[in-house]
Amino acid sequence: MDTPGTISCDDELRHWPADEDQARAVQDRLRPCVRLDESGPEPGFEGTVVGVDVAYDDARDVVAAAAVALDARTRAVVDEATAVGQVSFPYVPGLLAFREIPTVLDALARLTRTPDLVVCDGYGLAHPRRFGLASHLGVLTGLPTIGVAKNPFTFRYEPPGPDRGATSPLLDGAEEVGRALRTQKGVKPVFVSVGHRIDLDRACAHTLHLAADYRLPETTRAADSLCRRALASA
DNA sequence: GCGACAG
DNA sequence: ATCTTGTCGC
Numbered sequence: 717m718d719t720p721g722t723i724s725c726d727d728e729l730r731h732w733p734a735d736e737d738q739a740r741a742v743q744d745r746l747r748p749c750v751r752l753d754e755s756g757p758e759p760g761f762e763g764t765v766v767g768v769d770v771a772y773d774d775a776r777d778v779v780a781a782a783a784v785a786l787d788a789r790t791r792a793v794v795d796e797a798t799a800v801g802q803v804s805f806p807y808v809p810g811l812l813a814f815r816e817i818p819t820v821l822d823a824l825a826r827l828t829r830t831p832d833l834v835v836c837d838g839y840g841l842a843h844p845r846r847f848g849l850a851s852h853l854g855v856l857t858g859l860p861t862i863g864v865a866k867n868p869f870t871f872r873y874e875p876p877g878p879d880r881g882a883t884s885p886l887l888d889g890a891e892e893v894g895r896a897l898r899t900q901k902g903v904k905p906v907f908v909s910v911g912h913r914i915d916l917d918r919a920c921a922h923t924l925h926l927a928a929d930y931r932l933p934e935t936t937r938a939a940d941s942l943c944r945r946a947l948a949s950a
Numbered sequence: 951g952c953g954a955c956a957g
Numbered sequence: 958a959t960c961t962t963g964t965c966g967c
Contacts, residue, residue: 809955
């Protein structure tokens with residue numbers, strides 16, 4: 717039996733939920749394992765930031781995942797891995813993690829180095845039950861994670877200032893669950909939230925550093941490109 | 951009941 | 958996510 721704050725990734729995968737009610741129960745059970753008391757790797761740290769993403773082939777029910785490791789300081793690609801699997805859950809808003817995580821874990825396991833930080837497509841704490849994809853992946857792996865999403869989901873925000881680096885709170889009622897972050901001047905912001913073992917200031921700082929040239933972080937762009945190629949040749 | 955809804 | 962041509966702009 718798992719004690720509070722301790723989970724087994726293998727057990728969680730073996731006990732994968734079969735329906736939406738079970739999935740929500742899993743989220744409620746794992747939510748207390750999220751660690752929000754660590755500030756996380758400092759911007760400019762020596763290590764690797766890993767981007768993960770998945771692509772789908774609905775006709776074949778196939779999912780391909782990619783994990784791409786970048787040097788955290790130079791953003792150079794230093795390692796990459798892919799995995800292919802069967803879709804194990806439908807897309808349901810709020811339950812995205814159950815669709816993506818099994819194959820993402822396979823890809824992460826094929827990296828030659830342990831990531832120091834993982835950047836997910838989607839949300840962490842910015843989630844109806846405060847347990848989005850990034851938080852779920854963080855709890856299962858124990859790694860620091862952040863979520864960078866392209867859309868505000870159900871949350872509200874006022875547009876941040878026009879300059880690169882401007883932010884505004886992403887709000888669920890009065891609670892700040894993440895931040896809208898302008899990564900390029902005059903371009904729609906991205907939506908950053910904490911996953912696990914990092915604070916929101918650093919999550920935004922890493923995202924800004926990774927999005928030096930484009931709206932989306934290089935981690936996301938590289939993983940998106942790789943998982944599409946993996947799906948095409950699968 | 952109806953609409954909204956990360957990827 | 959995915960389906961998809963041209964087109965405006967650097």
